[in-house]
Amino acid sequence: MIFFIILLVLAFIAQMAELFIPPLPWLFNAHVYIAPVIVFYGAVVLPFPLMLALAFFAGVLLDVLTVQVIGPRVEISLGSSILIYGVLAGIMHGLRPLYSRGRWEVHCVMCGICTSAIVLAQYLMITFRRGSVFFSKEVWWQIGGPGLIAMLISPLAFWILHWIARATAYPYLPGRSRLEYE
Protein backbone atom coordinates (compact mmCIF):
# COMPACT_ATOMS: atom_id res chain seq x y z
CA MET A 1 0.00 0.00 0.00
CA ILE A 2 2.88 2.36 0.81
CA PHE A 3 4.33 1.75 -2.63
CA PHE A 4 0.95 2.44 -4.24
CA ILE A 5 0.75 5.80 -2.41
CA ILE A 6 4.32 6.57 -3.49
CA LEU A 7 3.31 5.86 -7.10
CA LEU A 8 0.33 8.23 -6.76
CA VAL A 9 2.58 10.98 -5.39
CA LEU A 10 5.19 10.38 -8.10
CA ALA A 11 2.53 10.47 -10.83
CA PHE A 12 1.31 13.79 -9.45
CA ILE A 13 4.82 15.25 -9.27
CA ALA A 14 5.58 14.01 -12.80
CA GLN A 15 2.36 15.57 -14.13
CA MET A 16 3.26 18.90 -12.49
CA ALA A 17 6.85 18.73 -13.76
CA GLU A 18 5.60 18.16 -17.33
CA LEU A 19 4.01 21.62 -17.20
CA PHE A 20 7.39 23.24 -16.80
CA ILE A 21 9.33 21.15 -19.31
CA PRO A 22 9.30 23.05 -22.60
CA PRO A 23 8.59 21.18 -25.85
CA LEU A 24 11.69 20.01 -27.72
CA PRO A 25 12.25 22.22 -30.78
CA TRP A 26 14.70 19.70 -32.31
CA LEU A 27 11.96 17.04 -32.22
CA PHE A 28 9.23 19.08 -33.93
CA ASN A 29 8.07 20.49 -30.58
CA ALA A 30 7.37 17.06 -29.12
CA HIS A 31 6.42 17.14 -25.44
CA VAL A 32 8.04 15.12 -22.70
CA TYR A 33 5.58 12.84 -20.88
CA ILE A 34 6.82 11.29 -17.63
CA ALA A 35 3.56 10.49 -15.84
CA PRO A 36 2.57 7.68 -18.29
CA VAL A 37 5.89 5.90 -17.59
CA ILE A 38 5.03 5.80 -13.88
CA VAL A 39 1.44 4.71 -14.53
CA PHE A 40 2.50 1.93 -16.91
CA TYR A 41 5.10 0.70 -14.43
CA GLY A 42 2.35 0.66 -11.81
CA ALA A 43 0.16 -1.27 -14.24
CA VAL A 44 2.77 -4.02 -14.37
CA VAL A 45 3.48 -4.35 -10.65
CA LEU A 46 0.18 -3.45 -8.97
CA PRO A 47 -2.79 -5.75 -8.52
CA PHE A 48 -5.73 -5.08 -10.89
CA PRO A 49 -7.90 -2.88 -8.56
CA LEU A 50 -4.96 -0.68 -7.57
CA MET A 51 -3.86 -0.46 -11.22
CA LEU A 52 -7.33 0.89 -12.07
CA ALA A 53 -7.12 3.37 -9.19
CA LEU A 54 -3.73 4.64 -10.42
CA ALA A 55 -5.01 4.91 -14.02
CA PHE A 56 -8.05 6.80 -12.73
CA PHE A 57 -5.92 9.24 -10.74
CA ALA A 58 -3.55 9.90 -13.65
CA GLY A 59 -6.48 10.23 -16.07
CA VAL A 60 -8.25 12.81 -13.91
CA LEU A 61 -5.03 14.82 -13.60
CA LEU A 62 -4.40 14.75 -17.33
CA ASP A 63 -8.00 15.68 -18.07
CA VAL A 64 -7.99 18.59 -15.65
CA LEU A 65 -4.87 20.01 -17.29
CA THR A 66 -5.86 19.44 -20.91
CA VAL A 67 -9.65 19.61 -21.23
CA GLN A 68 -10.69 22.74 -23.12
CA VAL A 69 -14.11 24.26 -22.71
CA ILE A 70 -14.59 26.59 -25.67
CA GLY A 71 -17.83 28.52 -25.27
CA PRO A 72 -20.73 26.08 -25.04
CA ARG A 73 -18.79 22.93 -25.92
CA VAL A 74 -16.13 20.72 -24.40
CA GLU A 75 -13.47 19.72 -26.89
CA ILE A 76 -12.55 16.45 -25.19
CA SER A 77 -14.89 15.17 -22.50
CA LEU A 78 -13.70 14.94 -18.94
CA GLY A 79 -13.09 11.24 -18.44
CA SER A 80 -11.63 10.48 -21.85
CA SER A 81 -8.08 10.32 -20.46
CA ILE A 82 -9.30 8.06 -17.66
CA LEU A 83 -10.68 5.70 -20.30
CA ILE A 84 -7.47 5.82 -22.37
CA TYR A 85 -5.27 5.28 -19.32
CA GLY A 86 -7.56 2.47 -18.11
CA VAL A 87 -7.42 0.59 -21.42
CA LEU A 88 -3.67 1.02 -21.94
CA ALA A 89 -2.83 0.18 -18.33
CA GLY A 90 -5.04 -2.90 -18.72
CA ILE A 91 -2.96 -3.98 -21.72
CA MET A 92 0.25 -3.44 -19.74
CA HIS A 93 -1.24 -5.37 -16.84
CA GLY A 94 -1.85 -8.26 -19.23
CA LEU A 95 1.90 -8.39 -19.89
CA ARG A 96 2.58 -8.94 -16.19
CA PRO A 97 3.66 -12.60 -16.52
CA LEU A 98 6.37 -11.52 -18.95
CA TYR A 99 7.63 -9.02 -16.39
CA SER A 100 7.72 -11.67 -13.69
CA ARG A 101 10.01 -13.69 -15.97
CA GLY A 102 12.39 -10.71 -16.04
CA ARG A 103 11.60 -9.54 -19.61
CA TRP A 104 11.26 -5.87 -18.62
CA GLU A 105 12.59 -4.56 -21.97
CA VAL A 106 9.27 -5.51 -23.59
CA HIS A 107 7.52 -3.22 -21.12
CA CYS A 108 9.90 -0.35 -21.90
CA VAL A 109 9.01 -0.63 -25.58
CA MET A 110 5.31 -0.97 -24.73
CA CYS A 111 5.60 2.06 -22.43
CA GLY A 112 6.72 4.15 -25.42
CA ILE A 113 4.01 2.76 -27.68
CA CYS A 114 1.30 3.37 -25.08
CA THR A 115 2.52 6.95 -24.44
CA SER A 116 2.27 7.66 -28.16
CA ALA A 117 -1.15 6.01 -28.15
CA ILE A 118 -2.36 8.57 -25.58
CA VAL A 119 -1.21 11.48 -27.75
CA LEU A 120 -2.63 9.81 -30.89
CA ALA A 121 -5.99 9.26 -29.18
CA GLN A 122 -6.12 12.94 -28.18
CA TYR A 123 -5.28 13.97 -31.74
CA LEU A 124 -7.97 11.71 -33.20
CA MET A 125 -10.54 13.11 -30.79
CA ILE A 126 -9.78 16.75 -31.61
CA THR A 127 -9.66 15.89 -35.32
CA PHE A 128 -13.08 14.30 -35.01
CA ARG A 129 -14.35 17.47 -33.34
CA ARG A 130 -12.67 20.01 -35.63
CA GLY A 131 -12.79 18.08 -38.90
CA SER A 132 -10.16 18.01 -41.67
CA VAL A 133 -8.04 14.96 -40.90
CA PHE A 134 -4.40 15.36 -41.84
CA PHE A 135 -1.21 13.63 -40.85
CA SER A 136 1.86 15.69 -41.67
CA LYS A 137 5.44 14.97 -40.71
CA GLU A 138 5.03 17.34 -37.72
CA VAL A 139 1.94 15.48 -36.52
CA TRP A 140 3.72 12.11 -36.66
CA TRP A 141 6.70 13.50 -34.76
CA GLN A 142 4.50 15.10 -32.12
CA ILE A 143 2.79 11.73 -31.66
CA GLY A 144 5.87 9.54 -31.96
CA GLY A 145 8.31 11.87 -30.18
CA PRO A 146 6.78 11.56 -26.68
CA GLY A 147 6.68 7.77 -27.10
CA LEU A 148 10.31 7.69 -28.15
CA ILE A 149 11.32 9.80 -25.15
CA ALA A 150 9.20 7.66 -22.80
CA MET A 151 10.85 4.54 -24.27
CA LEU A 152 14.29 6.01 -23.62
CA ILE A 153 13.64 7.16 -20.06
CA SER A 154 11.63 4.10 -19.02
CA PRO A 155 14.61 1.80 -18.23
CA LEU A 156 15.97 4.38 -15.78
CA ALA A 157 12.49 5.14 -14.41
CA PHE A 158 11.72 1.42 -14.04
CA TRP A 159 15.04 0.87 -12.28
CA ILE A 160 14.36 3.73 -9.81
CA LEU A 161 10.80 2.55 -9.18
CA HIS A 162 12.02 -1.01 -8.81
CA TRP A 163 14.49 0.22 -6.21
CA ILE A 164 11.75 2.13 -4.35
CA ALA A 165 9.56 -0.99 -4.45
CA ARG A 166 12.35 -2.98 -2.83
CA ALA A 167 13.03 -0.27 -0.26
CA THR A 168 9.39 -0.27 0.80
CA ALA A 169 9.37 -4.08 0.93
CA TYR A 170 6.70 -4.25 -1.77
CA PRO A 171 6.22 -7.73 -3.16
CA TYR A 172 6.52 -6.29 -6.67
CA LEU A 173 7.04 -9.53 -8.52
CA PRO A 174 3.62 -10.90 -9.31
CA GLY A 175 3.02 -14.52 -8.40
CA ARG A 176 3.07 -17.10 -11.17
CA SER A 177 -0.34 -17.60 -12.65
CA ARG A 178 -2.03 -20.94 -12.97
CA LEU A 179 -1.55 -20.71 -16.74
CA GLU A 180 2.22 -20.78 -16.31
CA TYR A 181 2.10 -23.91 -14.18
CA GLU A 182 0.02 -25.79 -16.72
Add this chain to the structure above:
Amino acid sequence: MNRTSIIALLIFGAILGYFLSFGPDTTQKFQAGAYQLISPFLTKGSGLNKEITSVRGKLKSLEELEKDNGSLRVENRQLKATNQALRDVEHEVNRLRHALNYRERSVFKLVPAEILTRDSSTWWRTVTINRGKEDGVEGDMPVVTDEGLVGKTTTVSKNISVVLLVSDENCKVAASVEGTREQGIVSGERVAGGLTPLLNLNFLSKQANLHPGQKAYTSGVGGVFPSGLLIGTVKSFHVRELDGQAQLNPAVELSHLEDVFVVTGRK
Protein backbone atom coordinates in the same frame (compact mmCIF):
# COMPACT_ATOMS: atom_id res chain seq x y z
CA MET B 1 -10.57 -12.48 -12.91
CA ASN B 2 -11.54 -12.65 -9.24
CA ARG B 3 -14.49 -11.00 -7.54
CA THR B 4 -12.47 -8.02 -6.21
CA SER B 5 -11.22 -7.22 -9.73
CA ILE B 6 -14.75 -7.38 -11.16
CA ILE B 7 -16.08 -5.06 -8.44
CA ALA B 8 -13.13 -2.68 -9.03
CA LEU B 9 -13.85 -2.70 -12.77
CA LEU B 10 -17.54 -1.97 -12.19
CA ILE B 11 -16.73 0.93 -9.85
CA PHE B 12 -14.18 2.25 -12.38
CA GLY B 13 -16.78 2.04 -15.16
CA ALA B 14 -19.45 3.74 -13.08
CA ILE B 15 -17.21 6.68 -12.10
CA LEU B 16 -15.96 6.94 -15.69
CA GLY B 17 -19.55 7.08 -16.96
CA TYR B 18 -20.33 9.77 -14.40
CA PHE B 19 -17.37 11.88 -15.56
CA LEU B 20 -18.20 11.40 -19.23
CA SER B 21 -21.72 12.69 -18.61
CA PHE B 22 -20.45 16.11 -17.47
CA GLY B 23 -21.65 19.07 -19.54
CA PRO B 24 -19.54 22.16 -20.33
CA ASP B 25 -20.55 24.03 -17.15
CA THR B 26 -19.88 21.12 -14.80
CA THR B 27 -16.61 20.39 -16.59
CA GLN B 28 -15.49 23.99 -16.23
CA LYS B 29 -16.48 24.07 -12.55
CA PHE B 30 -14.66 20.79 -11.89
CA GLN B 31 -11.60 22.01 -13.78
CA ALA B 32 -11.60 25.36 -11.93
CA GLY B 33 -11.87 23.54 -8.59
CA ALA B 34 -9.01 21.22 -9.49
CA TYR B 35 -6.86 24.16 -10.64
CA GLN B 36 -7.57 25.81 -7.30
CA LEU B 37 -6.31 22.70 -5.51
CA ILE B 38 -3.10 22.48 -7.52
CA SER B 39 -2.48 26.25 -7.65
CA PRO B 40 0.12 26.19 -4.81
CA PHE B 41 2.14 23.63 -6.79
CA LEU B 42 1.87 25.69 -9.98
CA THR B 43 2.97 28.88 -8.21
CA LYS B 44 5.89 27.17 -6.46
CA GLY B 45 6.86 25.34 -9.64
CA SER B 46 6.76 28.55 -11.67
CA GLY B 47 9.06 30.28 -9.12
CA LEU B 48 11.47 27.37 -9.17
CA ASN B 49 11.42 27.29 -12.96
CA LYS B 50 12.23 31.02 -13.13
CA GLU B 51 15.15 30.57 -10.75
CA ILE B 52 16.59 27.74 -12.83
CA THR B 53 16.16 29.70 -16.07
CA SER B 54 17.75 32.79 -14.54
CA VAL B 55 20.80 30.79 -13.37
CA ARG B 56 21.14 29.34 -16.87
CA GLY B 57 20.84 32.84 -18.39
CA LYS B 58 23.54 34.21 -16.11
CA LEU B 59 25.98 31.47 -17.05
CA LYS B 60 25.39 32.16 -20.73
CA SER B 61 26.05 35.86 -20.36
CA LEU B 62 29.19 35.18 -18.39
CA GLU B 63 30.44 32.97 -21.19
CA GLU B 64 29.90 35.78 -23.67
CA LEU B 65 31.69 38.24 -21.41
CA GLU B 66 34.56 35.82 -21.01
CA LYS B 67 35.00 35.71 -24.76
CA ASP B 68 35.17 39.51 -25.03
CA ASN B 69 37.49 40.02 -22.09
CA GLY B 70 39.74 36.98 -22.24
CA SER B 71 42.82 38.50 -20.66
CA LEU B 72 40.95 40.20 -17.81
CA ARG B 73 38.80 37.18 -17.01
CA VAL B 74 40.27 36.26 -13.63
CA GLU B 75 40.60 39.80 -12.24
CA ASN B 76 37.19 40.89 -13.38
CA ARG B 77 35.16 37.80 -12.53
CA GLN B 78 33.65 39.26 -9.38
CA LEU B 79 32.90 42.57 -11.07
CA LYS B 80 31.28 40.86 -14.02
CA ALA B 81 29.05 38.79 -11.75
CA THR B 82 27.90 41.94 -9.97
CA ASN B 83 27.29 43.68 -13.29
CA GLN B 84 25.30 40.72 -14.51
CA ALA B 85 23.12 40.72 -11.43
CA LEU B 86 22.51 44.47 -11.80
CA ARG B 87 21.71 44.05 -15.47
CA ASP B 88 19.07 41.46 -14.60
CA VAL B 89 17.52 43.86 -12.11
CA GLU B 90 17.64 46.67 -14.68
CA HIS B 91 15.96 44.46 -17.27
CA GLU B 92 13.26 43.57 -14.76
CA VAL B 93 12.73 47.26 -13.85
CA ASN B 94 12.55 48.27 -17.50
CA ARG B 95 10.09 45.49 -18.28
CA LEU B 96 7.83 46.41 -15.38
CA ARG B 97 8.10 50.16 -16.17
CA HIS B 98 7.16 49.42 -19.76
CA ALA B 99 4.19 47.36 -18.61
CA LEU B 100 3.10 50.03 -16.13
CA ASN B 101 3.27 52.74 -18.81
CA TYR B 102 1.15 50.62 -21.11
CA ARG B 103 -1.36 50.04 -18.35
CA GLU B 104 -1.61 53.79 -17.65
CA ARG B 105 -2.00 54.92 -21.26
CA SER B 106 -4.34 52.09 -22.27
CA VAL B 107 -8.02 52.84 -22.79
CA PHE B 108 -8.90 49.49 -21.21
CA LYS B 109 -9.11 48.39 -17.60
CA LEU B 110 -6.21 45.99 -17.35
CA VAL B 111 -5.38 43.41 -14.74
CA PRO B 112 -1.65 42.56 -14.81
CA ALA B 113 -0.84 38.85 -14.64
CA GLU B 114 2.18 36.61 -14.64
CA ILE B 115 2.53 33.43 -16.68
CA LEU B 116 2.75 30.34 -14.48
CA THR B 117 2.89 27.51 -17.01
CA ARG B 118 2.83 27.38 -20.79
CA ASP B 119 1.94 24.83 -23.49
CA SER B 120 1.06 22.07 -21.08
CA SER B 121 -0.06 19.65 -23.79
CA THR B 122 0.69 18.70 -27.36
CA TRP B 123 -2.48 19.77 -29.12
CA TRP B 124 -3.62 22.88 -27.23
CA ARG B 125 -1.83 26.23 -27.06
CA THR B 126 -2.61 27.51 -23.59
CA VAL B 127 -0.92 29.23 -20.68
CA THR B 128 -2.00 29.62 -17.07
CA ILE B 129 -1.84 32.98 -15.33
CA ASN B 130 -1.84 33.91 -11.66
CA ARG B 131 -5.09 35.89 -11.74
CA GLY B 132 -8.63 34.62 -11.31
CA LYS B 133 -12.13 35.44 -10.12
CA GLU B 134 -10.76 37.21 -7.02
CA ASP B 135 -9.06 39.73 -9.34
CA GLY B 136 -12.16 40.31 -11.45
CA VAL B 137 -11.19 37.93 -14.24
CA GLU B 138 -13.95 36.00 -15.97
CA GLY B 139 -14.17 33.60 -18.89
CA ASP B 140 -13.86 34.93 -22.47
CA MET B 141 -11.88 38.03 -21.52
CA PRO B 142 -9.17 39.22 -23.95
CA VAL B 143 -5.56 38.90 -22.83
CA VAL B 144 -3.01 41.33 -24.27
CA THR B 145 0.47 42.76 -23.90
CA ASP B 146 1.70 46.17 -25.02
CA GLU B 147 2.73 44.47 -28.29
CA GLY B 148 -0.68 43.06 -29.17
CA LEU B 149 -3.22 40.29 -28.68
CA VAL B 150 -2.29 37.16 -26.71
CA GLY B 151 -5.59 35.26 -26.48
CA LYS B 152 -8.62 34.91 -24.23
CA THR B 153 -9.41 33.37 -20.88
CA THR B 154 -11.33 30.08 -20.76
CA THR B 155 -11.42 28.32 -17.38
CA VAL B 156 -11.19 30.71 -14.45
CA SER B 157 -10.70 29.59 -10.85
CA LYS B 158 -10.35 31.71 -7.72
CA ASN B 159 -6.80 32.86 -8.44
CA ILE B 160 -5.68 30.99 -11.57
CA SER B 161 -6.95 31.24 -15.14
CA VAL B 162 -6.32 29.32 -18.32
CA VAL B 163 -5.61 31.48 -21.39
CA LEU B 164 -6.26 30.07 -24.84
CA LEU B 165 -3.58 31.59 -27.06
CA VAL B 166 -4.35 33.22 -30.37
CA SER B 167 -2.09 30.56 -31.96
CA ASP B 168 -4.58 27.79 -31.03
CA GLU B 169 -6.86 26.55 -33.78
CA ASN B 170 -9.87 27.04 -31.49
CA CYS B 171 -9.19 30.71 -30.77
CA LYS B 172 -11.00 32.53 -33.56
CA VAL B 173 -10.65 36.29 -33.83
CA ALA B 174 -12.44 38.62 -36.25
CA ALA B 175 -9.79 40.76 -37.93
CA SER B 176 -9.36 43.60 -40.40
CA VAL B 177 -6.27 44.51 -42.35
CA GLU B 178 -4.84 48.04 -42.25
CA GLY B 179 -5.22 50.12 -45.38
CA THR B 180 -7.87 47.79 -46.86
CA ARG B 181 -11.52 46.91 -46.36
CA GLU B 182 -10.59 43.26 -45.97
CA GLN B 183 -12.03 41.37 -43.03
CA GLY B 184 -11.47 37.78 -42.02
CA ILE B 185 -11.12 35.33 -39.17
CA VAL B 186 -7.76 34.65 -37.57
CA SER B 187 -7.05 31.25 -36.05
CA GLY B 188 -3.95 29.27 -35.21
CA GLU B 189 -2.58 26.10 -36.73
CA ARG B 190 -3.40 22.69 -35.29
CA VAL B 191 0.22 21.63 -35.43
CA ALA B 192 3.10 24.09 -35.40
CA GLY B 193 6.44 22.84 -36.65
CA GLY B 194 8.61 25.67 -35.37
CA LEU B 195 8.85 27.42 -32.03
CA THR B 196 7.09 30.50 -33.36
CA PRO B 197 3.67 29.50 -34.63
CA LEU B 198 2.00 31.26 -37.55
CA LEU B 199 -1.60 32.45 -37.66
CA ASN B 200 -4.02 32.00 -40.55
CA LEU B 201 -6.26 34.86 -41.65
CA ASN B 202 -9.08 33.10 -43.51
CA PHE B 203 -12.14 34.12 -45.51
CA LEU B 204 -10.53 37.10 -47.26
CA SER B 205 -11.65 37.99 -50.74
CA LYS B 206 -9.65 36.48 -53.59
CA GLN B 207 -8.73 39.98 -54.76
CA ALA B 208 -7.34 41.02 -51.37
CA ASN B 209 -3.73 40.90 -52.59
CA LEU B 210 -2.20 41.61 -49.20
CA HIS B 211 1.47 42.48 -48.95
CA PRO B 212 4.02 41.28 -46.40
CA GLY B 213 4.26 43.70 -43.49
CA GLN B 214 0.65 44.86 -43.51
CA LYS B 215 -0.86 44.77 -40.03
CA ALA B 216 -3.99 42.89 -38.96
CA TYR B 217 -6.07 44.25 -36.07
CA THR B 218 -9.09 42.93 -34.19
CA SER B 219 -12.25 44.25 -35.84
CA GLY B 220 -14.42 44.04 -32.73
CA VAL B 221 -16.96 41.74 -34.40
CA GLY B 222 -18.09 38.91 -32.15
CA GLY B 223 -18.01 40.78 -28.87
CA VAL B 224 -15.09 39.05 -27.14
CA PHE B 225 -12.18 41.12 -28.48
CA PRO B 226 -12.42 44.93 -28.65
CA SER B 227 -11.42 46.50 -31.95
CA GLY B 228 -7.95 47.89 -32.62
CA LEU B 229 -5.76 45.29 -30.95
CA LEU B 230 -2.79 44.30 -33.09
CA ILE B 231 -2.88 40.58 -33.94
CA GLY B 232 0.06 40.26 -36.30
CA THR B 233 1.68 41.25 -39.57
CA VAL B 234 1.09 39.62 -42.94
CA LYS B 235 3.79 37.16 -43.96
CA SER B 236 2.26 35.84 -47.16
CA PHE B 237 -1.01 35.77 -49.06
CA HIS B 238 -2.40 33.12 -51.36
CA VAL B 239 -5.67 32.51 -53.14
CA ARG B 240 -7.60 29.30 -52.40
CA GLU B 241 -10.52 27.79 -54.27
CA LEU B 242 -13.18 29.85 -52.50
CA ASP B 243 -11.34 32.60 -50.65
CA GLY B 244 -8.01 34.25 -49.94
CA GLN B 245 -5.82 33.27 -47.02
CA ALA B 246 -2.99 35.19 -45.40
CA GLN B 247 -0.40 33.87 -43.02
CA LEU B 248 0.47 36.19 -40.16
CA ASN B 249 3.41 36.47 -37.85
CA PRO B 250 1.93 37.01 -34.36
CA ALA B 251 2.56 40.48 -32.95
CA VAL B 252 3.45 38.96 -29.59
CA GLU B 253 6.23 36.44 -29.22
CA LEU B 254 4.03 33.80 -27.63
CA SER B 255 6.80 31.39 -26.69
CA HIS B 256 8.54 33.94 -24.47
CA LEU B 257 5.62 35.52 -22.64
CA GLU B 258 6.31 36.63 -19.09
CA ASP B 259 3.71 39.25 -18.18
CA VAL B 260 0.30 39.83 -19.72
CA PHE B 261 -2.79 41.93 -19.07
CA VAL B 262 -6.37 40.73 -18.88
CA VAL B 263 -8.81 43.26 -20.35
CA THR B 264 -11.67 43.47 -17.86
CA GLY B 265 -13.44 46.43 -19.46
CA ARG B 266 -13.04 50.00 -20.65
CA LYS B 267 -11.86 52.88 -18.41
